[in-house]
Amino acid sequence: MALRLADRLDTLPGIGPARARGLEKLGLVTVEDLLRCYPRSYEDRRKFSTVAAAPVDIPVCLELLVAEPPRLSRIRKGLELVKARLVDDTGSLTATFFNQTYMKDALRPGETYIVYGKVEGPPGRRQMTNPVCERSDRVRFTGCILPVYALTHGISNNLLAGLARRCVDECAGQLEEVLPGPLRREHALAAAEFACRSIHFPRDEEALELARRRLIFEELFYLTCGMALLRTRRDEAAGVPFAIPPVEEFLALLPFPLTGAQRRVMDEMAADVSAGPPMNRLVQGDVGSGKTMVAAYGAWLAAKNGRQCALMAPTELLAEQHFRSLAPLLEQAGLRVGLLTGAVKGKARKELLAALAAGELDLLIGTHALLSEGVDYADLGLVITDEQHRFGVAQRAALSAKARQPPHVLVLSATPIPRTLSLVIYGDLDVSVIDELPPGRTPVQTFVVGEDKRQRMYGFVRKLVGEGRQAYIVCPAVEEGEDEGAGLKAATTYAQGLQTEVFPDLRVGLVHGKMKPREKDAVMTAFAGGELDVLVSTTVIEVGVDVPNAALMVVENADRFGLSQLHQLRGRVGRGKHQSYCVLVTSTRNPDSRARLKVLTKTTDGFQIAEEDLKLRGPGDFFGQRQHGLPQLRIADLAGDMRVLKEAQLAAQELLERDPGLKRPEHAPLLKQIHRLFEQHGDMFN
Template identity: 55%
Template sequence: MVLYLSKKLKGGADIAQSLSHLKRWLQVAQLSDDIRYLKGIGEQRAKALSKLGINTLGELITYFPRSYEDRSKILPIAAVPHNETACVSAIVVTEPSLSRVRRGMELLKLRVCDETGSIDITYFNQSFIKNQLKEGQSYIFCGKISCEGSRRSMTNPLFEPEDAPRLLTGRIVPVYRLTAGISQKLLISLIRQGLELCRDILPDPLPESVSEKFQLCKPAYAFENIHFPADAAALELSRRRLIFEELFILTCALTRIKDAKVRKSGIIVSSPRLDDFLSALPFIATDAQRRAIEDTFKDMQSGRLMNRLISGDVGSGKTLVAAACVWAVHEGGLQAAFMAPTEILVNQHCTTFNKLLSPLGVKVAKITGSMTAKQRREITSKLKEGEITLLVGTHAILSEDVEFLRLALVITDEQHRFGVNQRAALVSKGSEVHTLVMSATPIPRTLALMVYGDLDVSVIDEMPSGRQKVDTFVVGEDMRERIYIFIRKLVSQGRQVFIVCPAVEENEERPREIKSAVEYSKKLSQEIFPDLRVGCIHGKMKASEKDSVMDAFVDGGLHIIVATTVVEVGVDVPNAALMVVENAEYFGLGQLHQLRGRVGRGEHKSYCVLFSDFEGEQAKARLKVLEKESDGFKIAEEDLKQRGPGDFFGGRQHGLPQMKIADLCTDLRILQAAQEAGRETLRLDPCLKRSENRALKQKTDELFLASANTFN
């Protein structure tokens, strides 16, 4: 080996490459090793694998199959049905014959047989196979068999020697997502290599007591059988173990974040008498609102940091809870910051907070990216001097020039648009700052820890009195004229109308029937309703333009506003009585529920019309859920089932790691068990200092490396 290594060095290979050869020879590997240490991986293949997120041995063996093909049954040739894919064990009875039929086309032909019959096999442009198939030897062939009379044939079947270890035939075979330059056969062989190297070094992050309680298999067994299952039972055991492990680690990581924040000191905000605040309101707060406010007051006067989520359906009154917290901060001579995702919402929240808090002497101001330098300097100066209690803003609030005198409370709206790190950036503008998060996007309760794992949760499950039920209808194109008549009727009664389109502008690559806000608003104003005032608002407009259109609609200057989903969250126009959504099939149920929540906010009877001409029964049934259901939590559960976690969470998972094997739609039972086990593990060992939890601590630390101080 020393001679081998010295030759390598003299030949110009660098030390790192030589050490990799030595490591391979000694069968010593680490999960962090570069994928290029594997046999058959050069620069090009390494680049291709990198596109799949595979750069290390650890990433290779945790690149799990997306599905499986059961090739475990090996049938007699005569028993294989016509046009079915099957595996057969057969002997090559003719020497493979290679012929060139035309330029760029070569055929390799051979015949194989067993005791029941024969098959003629043809390979197109795979001349290299001629040297791999030997006359008189037995192989397992797998492919689609065609029958013409008594003659059977196969084209380009997979094959493996019958007496060799099988990866592709005669077993349950994994199917992976691929990229250019990487075939199933290559990836399977690389994973086989990787598992051979890593089998004895796989860490086990699960405490032995947890594995025993939930009857979970060992990591080596799980990784072997998730990629190369011995049978269906072994595959199920492996999946269950790896899903449990992933959810258990995430539960522990998020719980550690929460516990670390609880251990931190927070500014003590002496809670004033809640009745003094509630009695000054022009309406009566619900019991659910009162409970949520009491939760926050207890948090802020505990001496510990508050990290609380206020979760409620559309229109349940979360802003009142935030206003009560700001008032408490004001009474203590402190300051608060409120961050919203769009300038439209900043303006609206600023107006709402002023209505609620100005009578109580609370100074509210806003800051946005579209402000002039002079306006910005004026606001930042007053903020630094402590003259402003509450600053409402977009991401502009994170800028370095925004300085608070005594920041005590940070409030973020629609948590799914702000990740853990962005909240932390805002909190860092003060010392011992409390955090309140408001979300009008109901998440199924069983998943709350996965999305809001670092927060305590208060649920507002009661609607304010006077909140109208919005009648919802799913209609086709045949109802369009009747809807236009209905719009005109509502406008004549003094009401206003939202119309939402899935696209901003027409696009040649999109189907023509998909409505775009710009073109459709022109058609409505010029052809359908030339006597009505129609406005248009979308995300590509300048902030000042959006503000101008929205202000005109809020003030009653526009009868109809055509928009994209920029109006999805929070926009409050009590006079709007109809929401029309075009091409509703392109939206998720939760998103449609949010849009529906833009109407029915005043005293007028309100309606939601969902236009969809999708012919599929499943698509229609999906939308019909909204006709029957108005509970946002139930709609969210249905949305999750139908669309899957990827689409459902989308940006809402920002700040959380991607799931590699767990499926939040189908693995809820395992999730509940993993959460129970994770919380109990941390109850017994909060800092994971015990030796049996060393691997678990390392795994939880790795999940949130982007935030160096996550657990500090």
């Protein structure tokens, strides 16, 4: 029976319940799933040799005859060997198979096999261990470029490659050609069937490159179109415009003047919320640039229009910090401000939620608790999320869904994203940048030091603590051996060593991501309250509480971090009136790695650093742990494929100008694929 794209893989021969579960773990249920599961790498098995000429330790294919019946030896319990003598015109070799008893009967004397593996030993005593063997008239995985897939327990690469071979042979021609013909011709893109066949089983490097380019372009094209459609839908939504009172009334509440950049962003917000569609604006600005005051202005505008505001922060500590800074400020103007975190329980929680539902609260600040059931607003008019990269598009949507009409949305982020990427990540948002620090902020002095300066660095920590300051020391790992590479500082053992050997007279604390939230908060609160001198941490403090007294940030194994992440960590200090310092410790001798770190000693401009990071490292730092909320890409790399990204963005823009909602019948398959890419976000397109 012919295979179809929608057929389940567990209907194929050799796929029982256990293998089906393994495949499902990899996201593979149907034939089409497998066709769209692209190899993560390839093994070139095209090089042939002879026994005499075979290079040592480089895998090759040899065409060999089985000279005599293979011999089975049982060495001990759990160890069986099959040995076979294989020959060609230039010599013979011994192939040894460990615990592959079936090879005794599989290799038949007098028959010819293609054998792939490393040849070892001197001439006359050549041998191979566990080589791949295929009868020369039935080759599948030798003499070719072999796809290598991501695997899971119970699923071997041979099994997956065998399944892929059958599915590609029978079903690649059934894939719908989604990209319009003129677009394919203009951008020299391969046909869908060719791309599918060649990404799995390329005949050569050129075919693989053509397939990759087509599939990368296609994925980035769908992504760009999808983000543009989300934005269009937002622009067409009916919002509730705010009336804008004189800004001087708000400025009178503040004990300090705002920067020009803050005023500019406030004007952009005011223009947004007073227009028809709901505002969807991202405000980017370095740590300490004053984003919180912009948020305060938004909450004040909402209250002045009789609407409520919700501000969601990624941690309880950050939510409490916002509450402490915003409540006294806004209460002067008569706003009623509440705080909702996991710590608010029982009667206090009930009373808070009742006040919210009755419209007796103007601003509710909290964590993910704001999304929970039973949190009902009388009239939610503005949603603010802090540290956007910690919340995905779907979470913003979930909070907005608590409003009766589409609310205005303001997103704050201290993670600078290069413009090219922000067009993709924040394609559904307008972007504002606060590119000016408040007056009086002294830039943090940054140094890169080697292991030979460690004792001096410890002396510097002691000196600053002696002056009444506090210090952070950040490590790349929590425990010994949890990351690859020797010599990595692990926070737990390092903190113990510092307390017992280096700083026995100082108060050393420890915080890391494996601790319970309550434990983490207790340590951070102690540090913020001056009860600890040195805080050893992982990057969990990257987005953290303000400690104006902390004047030193030490980062161990700094070469293991991205520049943007180091810049975020550096932003934890320099928040008070004291001169602050950042010391990047590295043992690397790699000149490129050291040059990369030196970038931080020359600039404090987060956007410049982000662009540099993108050039040097790719997008990992911007898209760590898939927190960005974008659809998961199967083959494209947003930074590595930057040239194709720009091409796809341009093509998407041109197509959407001609058919804004992709409503034409010929674009129906394209719209279906865009929905498929975004399906993890539920009903975003429904």
